[in-house]
Amino acid sequence: MTTTITKTIKAGGDYTTLQAWEDATPVSLVAVDQIWQGQASGAFSGASGTLLTFSGTTVDSTRYQELTTEAGASFRDNANVQTNALRWNSANGCSITSSGSYGTTINASGQAQVRFSKLQVEATTSKTTCFITGPTSDIDGCIFEAAKTKVVEINASTSILRNCLVVQRRTAVTECAKLSYGCTVVNCTFVTPNDLTKPAEVITGAGASVTTKNCAMFWGTALQAGGSAPTYTTCGNDNGTPPSGVTQFTYDTSLFQNVSDATRDYRLLSGSGLIGAGTVDATNAPTDIAGTTRGASNDIGCWQFVSAAAVVLMGQACL
């Protein structure tokens, strides 16, 4: 029977750096029949580009590496998660930042079966991407922000990005995200603040068609370029004449709390056209980025709107 080996990654934990946790993974998780789970807490930063590389571990679909947060340490565990601005903010929970002049904050391009959840990842320079996946990876409920040519790169037909916020903060770049080779993207929000020059495209691709469902994709001169045209299901975009499966919305504060760079906040607000406009996907999006159960009505994007009255009740339940 597979055993989950849980290690804390924090000051005073089992490991103090993300890469030490990864390097301590048994060379074959299949041979030892283990899931190697890291539970991070606090803020991780570095100036040498890549903070965490996954590679060299033998895995399969039931024995893999998983990086998440310690209980109570994620932005989604914050008592004010419903009222905090939805953006990268290390004060809200565990965060990973690279200020390096090259590389990728987290590079999983050489490793299959990586699971990654509840984390905030940032790249602050123009030469660093937040996250690149390899095959068969599952990235759920994370915030990615960067000022790089692309913020995230999802690269394999067997990988999925879901319930994530992806914010491009560099002006006049090519793209917000690169989604390629038939990967699946569900209930994600891909945006550039509207006081920055639009990227050429919101998403670019290569190879086989990407499956895109319930995604909010705003502020690009075009929606998509490169590779086969994606399959869209109940997505939202601000460009004219959207493709089948995409509805046009005006990208402003009628949809999100705030779309300016300095004060960005990608929570939906009451009356947003994205509310209830998605398709229920209980497999990939049973909860949103904040941990809210989506239930029978699925909003477009990573955030599921909760009425103010419900927020008050949720707050009382936490007391």
Add this chain to the structure above:
Amino acid sequence: MEFLIRVVDKGVAMDCSKRGDVISACSDGWAWSAEELNNDYWRIISVLGILQSAVDAAMSSAPPDAVIPLGQRKRRNWMIDFLLLPDPSLFSGARTLPIISLTKNQVQGALVKKP
């Protein structure tokens, strides 16, 4: 700075971390965990005044978008050749010191690019 370094190959595959690879680079006085201080596959070295360019080299790997087949990507482009350090025996077998102090010239001189 202080560096966590692997002293035993993790595996035979090219993309496993190898002897001489820097795992993590941390600020002086880093509060390493017991596991990090005691694992015989690792060492911690303390180096005052090392050049940022040397740190960047030690931490570098192939660009993520380089066309390298899965499993063929080296973890690090550079390694520390322990034979070029004053006491190579400190980097084999059981650990005898929790943290090994070296000069920046010793470390920069032992940092070699992999073929």
